[in-house]
Amino acid sequence: MKYAAIQNYINGQFVPASSTKTLPVISPIDGSQLSVVPLSTAKDLDAAVRAATAAFQIWSRKPIKERVQVFFRYKFLLEKNMDELARLVQEENGKTYSEAVAEVEKSIELTEFGCSLPQRVTCAVLEVSRGVECRTEHVPLGGVASIVPFNFPSMVPNWTLPNAIALGNCMIMKPSEKVPLSTAKLALLLKEAGLPDGVFNIVNGDSEIVNAICDHPGIEAVSFVGSTKVAKIVYQRATAQFKRALALGGAKNHLMVLPDAKPDMTAQNVAASMSGCAGQRCMAASAMLAVGEVDHIIKKICEEARKIVPGENLGAVISKESKDRIEAYITEAEQQGAKILVDGRNSIVEGKENGTYVGPTVIDFVTPDMSVAKEEIFGPVISIMRTNTVDEALAIENANTYGNAASVFTQNGGMARYIIDRASAGMIGVNVGVPVPREPFSFGGWNESKFGVGDITGKSSIEFWTKLKKSTTKWNPEAGVNWMS
Numbered sequence: 169m170k171y172a173a174i175q176n177y178i179n180g181q182f183v184p185a186s187s188t189k190t191l192p193v194i195s196p197i198d199g200s201q202l203s204v205v206p207l208s209t210a211k212d213l214d215a216a217v218r219a220a221t222a223a224f225q226i227w228s229r230k231p232i233k234e235r236v237q238v239f240f241r242y243k244f245l246l247e248k249n250m251d252e253l254a255r256l257v258q259e260e261n262g263k264t265y266s267e268a269v270a271e272v273e274k275s276i277e278l279t280e281f282g283c284s285l286p287q288r289v290t291c292a293v294l295e296v297s298r299g300v301e302c303r304t305e306h307v308p309l310g311g312v313a314s315i316v317p318f319n320f321p322s323m324v325p326n327w328t329l330p331n332a333i334a335l336g337n338c339m340i341m342k343p344s345e346k347v348p349l350s351t352a353k354l355a356l357l358l359k360e361a362g363l364p365d366g367v368f369n370i371v372n373g374d375s376e377i378v379n380a381i382c383d384h385p386g387i388e389a390v391s392f393v394g395s396t397k398v399a400k401i402v403y404q405r406a407t408a409q410f411k412r413a414l415a416l417g418g419a420k421n422h423l424m425v426l427p428d429a430k431p432d433m434t435a436q437n438v439a440a441s442m443s444g445c446a447g448q449r450c451m452a453a454s455a456m457l458a459v460g461e462v463d464h465i466i467k468k469i470c471e472e473a474r475k476i477v478p479g480e481n482l483g484a485v486i487s488k489e490s491k492d493r494i495e496a497y498i499t500e501a502e503q504q505g506a507k508i509l510v511d512g513r514n515s516i517v518e519g520k521e522n523g524t525y526v527g528p529t530v531i532d533f534v535t536p537d538m539s540v541a542k543e544e545i546f547g548p549v550i551s552i553m554r555t556n557t558v559d560e561a562l563a564i565e566n567a568n569t570y571g572n573a574a575s576v577f578t579q580n581g582g583m584a585r586y587i588i589d590r591a592s593a594g595m596i597g598v599n600v601g602v603p604v605p606r607e608p609f610s611f612g613g614w615n616e617s618k619f620g621v622g623d624i625t626g627k628s629s630i631e632f633w634t635k636l637k638k639s640t641t642k643w644n645p646e647a648g649v650n651w652m653s
């Protein structure tokens with residue numbers, strides 16, 4: 169084992185879990201064991217909630233300008249530790265080093281936004297009648313939880329932790345049991361940045377901890393990022409306990425390619441979107457709607473895909489189970505009559521035979537009823553469906569149950585606007601393969617890609633992590649007595 173056994177992080181200390189049950193942490197790059205992660209119990213969660221609740225009494229009373237100083241230092245520490253953070257992400261998640269660096273850079277951008285919060289949460293004051301003032305303030309909630317997936321071990325934790333904590337909350341994070349190493353490192357950096365003990369805590373484990381988070385009366389709000397199946401469970405369970413909840417789920421993102429699209433730019437963007445992070449991005453292109461005569465572009469997409477080589481510029485998928493699942497989807501599509509133009513099955517990287525790699529895969533002549541057209545594959549696979557018109561393409565996009573992202577490739581601005589208006593997704597790209605809104609714009613999908621109101625990052629997160637206090641004050645006797653006295 170390359171690293172010591174993972175522990176929970178409670179009240180500023182790494183502590184063992186109360187259970188001795190563990191799971192191995194395996195590197196998808198070569199199948200080697202990196203560590204073990206404890207399967208904590210409700211007792212461990214309770215200790216973390218007690219630490220967060222006690223810390224909240226002090227942390228929430230500090231002015232926000234003082235609280236964000238920690239995040240200015242944390243941003244500097246993310247930069248200083250870039251190489252170590254990126255290597256941890258690479259080892260435990262399997263993505264390439266340059267993708268891991270990009271992920272940490274995104275964590276830095278998220279932290280910059282957190283540092284800007286004092287400029288964004290200024291309260292509103294208005295003299296509503298002579299001598300009477302109404303005022304609103306954003307007040308933190310208390311102990312809050314953030315449950316995160318495996319695919320972005322650094323970025324997704326940083327979607328929630330800088331904003332929630334800068335706004336005065338104390339957090340319990342539940343990392344994915346597949347990638348717990350990065351979050352532990354973030355805790356160390358937060359401590360070094362001067363975050364008081366108890367403000368940020370980590371409880372490792374599986375569904376038992378997620379359920380305990382939803383049920384615990386000391387947790388006021390739950391944010392979740394992961395698959396739609398679990399997002400639904402978490403949203404229902406947390407709101408049944410009258411908690412605030414925001415649960416982001418899976419995706420099936422459609423790219424529409426029109427005949428007037430720039431061939432080279434389109435091919436490069438489509439190939440990068442479907443294969444980046446081994447296709448394990450909730451913003452990845454997964455289905456392509458080829459409108460009209462675009463064979464010349466499909467040919468170029470295949471050429472670009474062939475330049476993407478597992479173990480070189482393509483990382484591994486998270487597990488053997490995942491590799492088998494992705495390859496089974498490809499085989500099923502082939503058996504149902506689709507044509508495999510580029511086949512990434514049975515990829516083996518020399519010297520890393522136990523790594524779990526799937527090569528880029530382009531499947532043509534997919535029909536909307538096939539599983540590869542409807543379900544989230546979460547691998548470097550794109551399924552091409554042919555349509556005659558934009559409206560036919562939109563009908564397929566609109567019928568899918570998810571709604572994270574959609575993109576169109578065209579040189580026609582009017583047509584792009586037509587598609588922006590009609591696509592049923594929260595984030596739309598024009599000639600952009602991965603239309604992630606960057607800070608200060610907020611991130612969040614529609615339909616079965618998100619449950620709850622608002623988005624998880626950007627300005628929208630202020631509403632999620634705070635409640636409004638409205639005060640009405642009268643100091644001037646001239647105000648007299650009126651109907652609201």
Ligand code: NAD
Pocket residue numbers: 315316317318319324342343344345373374375376378379393394395396398399401416417418419449450544546572613617
């Ligand atoms: P997952 O749903 O399996 O796991 C997410 C978290 O839930 C983990 O911490 C896990 O321990 C926990 N969990 C798993 N099963 C559970 C259960 N039955 N009950 C309670 N908790 C459970 O997701 P994953 O495989 O880690 O991540 C990949 C998924 O996340 C994909 O579907 C991807 O699209 C999605 N994702 C979505 C976004 C978004 O912004 N919408 C971002 C990143 C990832």
